[in-house]
Amino acid sequence: MKTKIGVFICNCGGSINNIDFDAAGAKVAKAPDVTCVKSISNLCLEEGKKKMLSCIKKENIDRVVVAACSPDFQEHFFRQVLENAGLNGHLFSMANIREQCSWAHEGDVTVKAVELIKMAVNRARLLQPVKKKKFPVNKEVLVVGGGFAAINAALQLSRAGLRTTLLEGEAVLGSETGELGSLCGFDISSMMSEVEGDENIEILTSAEVRAAAGKIGDFTIRIRKGGDETSHRYGAVVLATGYQTKLALENELKSNVNIVSQKKLCRMLEDPNLEIRPRTIGFMFDFPDENSRLSTLATLNNALAARQKWDSEIYVFCKSVKVDSPGAEKLYREARDCGVVFLKCEARPRITADNGRVKIEAKDVFLGEDTILACDLLVAEELLLPSEGTEALSSLLNIRRDSRGFYQDENVHLYPVASEKKGIFFSGGCRGELDLSRVLTDVSSVVVSGYELLSSGNILADVERVKADPQKCVACLTCIRVCPHDAIQLVRVDGGKEVAEIFDLACDACGICAAICPAKAIIFQGYRDEEILAQIETIGES
Amino acid sequence: MENNDVLVVGSGISGVAAALELANAGVNVYLLEKDVVVGGHSASFCCKATDICSKCSACVVLDKIKEAVIHPQIRLLTNSTIRRFSGEVGNFRVEITQKPQYIDQERCIACGLCTEACPTDPKAVYAPPAEATPFSYILDEKLCLRFKGEKCDLCRKGCPTKAIEFELKPKEQELSVGAIIVATGFDVFDARKKGSLGYGRYSNVLTGLDLEQIFTREGYLRLPASGEEPHNIAFIQCVGSRDEDHDYCSQVCCKYAMKLAGLIKYQNPDALVTIFYIDLQTAGKGFAQFYEEYKESIRFVRGVPVEILQTASGELEVRFENISQGKVCRDTFDLVVLSVGISPGKNSWDLARILGINLADDGFFGTDDSLNSNETNVDGIFLAGTCQGSKDIPDSVAHGIASASKAIQRLIEFASQR
Numbered sequence: 001m002k003t004k005i006g007v008f009i010c011n012c013g014g015s016i017n018n019i020d021f022d023a024a025g026a027k028v029a030k031a032p033d034v035t036c037v038k039s040i041s042n043l044c045l046e047e048g049k050k051k052m053l054s055c056i057k058k059e060n061i062d063r064v065v066v067a068a069c070s071p072d073f074q075e076h077f078f079r080q081v082l083e084n085a086g087l088n089g090h091l092f093s094m095a096n097i098r099e100q101c102s103w104a105h106e107g108d109v110t111v112k113a114v115e116l117i118k119m120a121v122n123r124a125r126l127l128q129p130v131k132k133k134k135f136p137v138n139k140e141v142l143v144v145g146g147g148f149a150a151i152n153a154a155l156q157l158s159r160a161g162l163r164t165t166l167l168e169g170e171a172v173l174g175s176e177t178g179e180l181g182s183l184c185g186f187d188i189s190s191m192m193s194e195v196e197g198d199e200n201i202e203i204l205t206s207a208e209v210r211a212a213a214g215k216i217g218d219f220t221i222r223i224r225k226g227g228d229e230t231s232h233r234y235g236a237v238v239l240a241t242g243y244q245t246k247l248a249l250e251n252e253l254k255s256n257v258n259i260v261s262q263k264k265l266c267r268m269l270e271d272p273n274l275e276i277r278p279r280t281i282g283f284m285f286d287f288p289d290e291n292s293r294l295s296t297l298a299t300l301n302n303a304l305a306a307r308q309k310w311d312s313e314i315y316v317f318c319k320s321v322k323v324d325s326p327g328a329e330k331l332y333r334e335a336r337d338c339g340v341v342f343l344k345c346e347a348r349p350r351i352t353a354d355n356g357r358v359k360i361e362a363k364d365v366f367l368g369e370d371t372i373l374a375c376d377l378l379v380a381e382e383l384l385l386p387s388e389g390t391e392a393l394s395s396l397l398n399i400r401r402d403s404r405g406f407y408q409d410e411n412v413h414l415y416p417v418a419s420e421k422k423g424i425f426f427s428g429g430c431r432g433e434l435d436l437s438r439v440l441t442d443v444s445s446v447v448v449s450g451y452e453l454l455s456s457g458n459i460l461a462d463v464e465r466v467k468a469d470p471q472k473c474v475a476c477l478t479c480i481r482v483c484p485h486d487a488i489q490l491v492r493v494d495g496g497k498e499v500a501e502i503f504d505l506a507c508d509a510c511g512i513c514a515a516i517c518p519a520k521a522i523i524f525q526g527y528r529d530e531e532i533l534a535q536i537e538t539i540g541e542s
Numbered sequence: 543m544e545n546n547d548v549l550v551v552g553s554g555i556s557g558v559a560a561a562l563e564l565a566n567a568g569v570n571v572y573l574l575e576k577d578v579v580v581g582g583h584s585a586s587f588c589c590k591a592t593d594i595c596s597k598c599s600a601c602v603v604l605d606k607i608k609e610a611v612i613h614p615q616i617r618l619l620t621n622s623t624i625r626r627f628s629g630e631v632g633n634f635r636v637e638i639t640q641k642p643q644y645i646d647q648e649r650c651i652a653c654g655l656c657t658e659a660c661p662t663d664p665k666a667v668y669a670p671p672a673e674a675t676p677f678s679y680i681l682d683e684k685l686c687l688r689f690k691g692e693k694c695d696l697c698r699k700g701c702p703t704k705a706i707e708f709e710l711k712p713k714e715q716e717l718s719v720g721a722i723i724v725a726t727g728f729d730v731f732d733a734r735k736k737g738s739l740g741y742g743r744y745s746n747v748l749t750g751l752d753l754e755q756i757f758t759r760e761g762y763l764r765l766p767a768s769g770e771e772p773h774n775i776a777f778i779q780c781v782g783s784r785d786e787d788h789d790y791c792s793q794v795c796c797k798y799a800m801k802l803a804g805l806i807k808y809q810n811p812d813a814l815v816t817i818f819y820i821d822l823q824t825a826g827k828g829f830a831q832f833y834e835e836y837k838e839s840i841r842f843v844r845g846v847p848v849e850i851l852q853t854a855s856g857e858l859e860v861r862f863e864n865i866s867q868g869k870v871c872r873d874t875f876d877l878v879v880l881s882v883g884i885s886p887g888k889n890s891w892d893l894a895r896i897l898g899i900n901l902a903d904d905g906f907f908g909t910d911d912s913l914n915s916n917e918t919n920v921d922g923i924f925l926a927g928t929c930q931g932s933k934d935i936p937d938s939v940a941h942g943i944a945s946a947s948k949a950i951q952r953l954i955e956f957a958s959q960r
Binding site: 012014044046069077156290291292293319326327330333344402408415435438444445447448 | 563568612648651652653702703784796822823824825830831833867868914915916940943944945948950951955
């Protein structure tokens with residue numbers, strides 16, 4: 001069947017004044033398959049679009065070319081006109097005769113405008129429709145983790161009407177969260193009883209993920225709990241596995257009882273039976289790496305508590321105090337006001353044991369002098385690391401990690417909680433050093449993302465916008481390796497041959513696979529080789 | 543009658559992020575903006591990429607704004623403010639005043655013929671900033687002859703789409719919505735308040751925001767006074783943060799200063815860049831790595847100068863305490879950039895009064911409870927972005943999305959109680 005192409009040329013209210021529209025229209029009209037050429041002033045306004053719509057219907061046009069401004073401004077709305085006329089929005093091609101032609105040159109540019117329009121016509125002739133379809137999705141969510149972020153995510157997801165499974169490796173939920181709660185003033189036990197009483201939340205403790213398959217809307221996760229392994233299906237997966245801290249001091253000092261972690265100090269502060277209260281306490285942070293947002297907060301909170309409870313003398317050694325979290329500057333001021341001494345050092349202090357005490361030697365930049373301090377207790381600097389199992393889980397789910405091993409190597413869409421793989425989200429400390437208010441922000445973001453994806457039970461998406469031709473595919477795996485969204489996998493077709501298949505829901509239509517496929521087996525609608533070549537071939541014809 | 547529509551007040555990046563999230567979840571959104579263009583501060587920030595992306599997020603802002611403007615479920619109300627407000631969660635009534643815009647945004651095709659026709663100098667009708675959305679021309683009442691009582695009609699006659707209309711009155715309308723998200727953003731700290739730093743007096747003392755806009759519009763850095771390329775540049779951190787009046791860290795200045803310094807070094811590898819600081823805030827996803835890369839090529843000096851004087855030759859003499867030597871030093875620079883911080887919006891008080899929501903001690907909306915940063919004292923009104931406290935772009939986006947999540951959750955809960 002012959003295509004009928006309609007060309008609509010806009011003079012942009014007269015601001016395109018170096019093109020002879022009548023001559024251009026006449027030349028374009030001679031191009032093969034062009035059924036009608038209309039010059040419409042102000043095509044982008046309501047009246048312009050109306051004229052375009054009625055012309056498409058009257059002339060039975062099945063491909064549309066618009067020659068006007070940059071597609072940046074109006075392309076979306078013109079596609080809408082096609083849809084309103086009952087045409088597929090992908091059967092549309094645009095020629096930019098304003099920014100890239102009229103406004104870019106002095107003098108008459110009719111020849112160039114005609115070439116641009118002809119290129120668009122040649123492309124339009126070959127365009128194919130892309131249908132949309134509602135893909136059904138599983139409405140359950142899996143939350144991996146059992147700490148503050150995970151419990152809150154499960155509670156809020158359930159409130160938003162999504163059934164949630166909470167999967168925790170430990171035997172109980174929240175086992176690592178107690179100290180955090182007392183430090184930051186929330187009650188983990190009430191959260192836990194709420195989560196346990198929620199019918200919409202299934203809790204799997206002492207459980208782990210063994211295998212994962214599937215894509216957004218339908219993940220199949222193999223879970224081992226006790227001796228059993230079972231498969232479960234979820235529409236989305238939320239990772240909220242948190243972080244762990246590790247003392248950064250040399251091994252021989254780790255055994256020194258006077259050197260403790262922030263967590264240990266927390267427990268000491270809570271202990272009513274503590275016999276000896278340390279008179280002098282040193283804190284250290286910001287030396288091994290300068291990611292000490294959380295160490296700063298822990299130090300400020302613990303220093304204040306020790307000052308108030310024990311009346312200890314407190315010295316903090318650091319490079320920079322990281323006050324870039326809500327309320328941190330206030331805490332810093334409060335700590336200084338009540339007598340906590342901050343010593344800023346460029347180099348890491350030297351730590352030695354000294355008659356049962358810890359000797360800290362440092363050069364304070366403000367005093368400009370070497371300072372020697374013997375303290376009863378040193379709260380040592382801590383490194384923030386991804387929690388155990390992060391690496392294993394990331395390889396099971398096939399998602400990348402950043403240079404420090406945390407989830408989310410580079411946030412391609414800068415959507416705070418998204419992974420590169422649609423349907424998998426991160427929340428909280430597993431993606432970096434986030435204070436509690438940022439963790440809660442993450443949790444809410446995850447909940448609304450889950451709600452958006454799953455609440456209606458289906459997702460509207462393009463069908464086969466990008467498709468691998470099973471005849472041409474040689475299963476070289478190149479596309480699978482380059483796909484940033486993990487949207488391609490091998491499937492067996494009739495005859496036992498394995499070929500690449502692109503999952504419409506997981507695909508982001510970035511086109512990388514189509515560009516790289518050595519067998520030219522991948523078809524990207526709108527950017528197929530023949531469409532691009534047809535545009536190039538027409539250059540210079542006139 | 544319960545209502546599930548949501549009003550988002552403010553169309554900066556957090557408001558836009560909230561609106562998009564709500565709209566994508568099927569909620570009808572009114573996006574209110576007091577200005578004629580959408581996007582707030584972050585839309586004017588420059589891309590800070592060198593050979594590689596520095597992840598400053600400036601590009602994300604423009605993408606999101608564009609997405610919001612064309613979203614069928616978001617109704618944009620520019621040039622509008624809230625006048626009165628009543629009701630409760632699920633059923634708020636908000637009275638809006640929309641100032642006349644004289645150029646109909648839906649009819650303006652940005653052809654520029656009105657500017658050509660305008661007889662005044664400077665022109666009273668002109669193109670919006672290049673990054674503006676919607677890209678509709680602006681008629682300035684203060685410059686237009688028509689508003690000075692003359693009978694000039696040239697732009698209206700010249701307009702091919704009849705988009706210009708002079709006889710317009712402010713439009714009033716009442717919206718009824720189920721929840722409200724306040725995302726009114728921040729004011730940039732006015733560096734003139736620190737008189738000893740010379741901003742506004744010396745042309746080669748700029749703010750970080752000035753630098754952003756120079757890079758956005760020009761693409762490269764030249765001295766405002768002479769037009770020459772600067773060779774010796776200083777950044778002064780914490781101008782309007784962490785002082786007697788500002789009991790908080792603005793969270794963005796270390797990042798933007800270092801990224802701008804990186805961009806300057808990239809364009810001119812011979813340039814010397816010094817950053818004066820109190821504490822370097824290098825935490826944050828991916829930023830520590832960036833800092834490691836530039837640590838060697840940028841000179842970091844601990845302590846912030848309090849005085850800048852201009853020498854007879856036009857150079858800027860910065861007096862600072864050299865901590866390692868324990869004495870006062872003087873250094874001269876061609877250009878000094880003040881890393882101005884985030885201040886609470888000056889209109890916050892009015893809005894707080896109209897909506898009945900609390901301001902915290904520091905002048906931002908909300909309570910001091912950092913664990914509920916999206917909530918206000920009024921059920922159904924939520925906070926997003928820097929109107930609640932300082933945030934960088936990724937944190938503002940996250941906070942905006944979180945506020946949308948809270949609003950949806952509250953409306954679901956509200957519906958189930960009925």
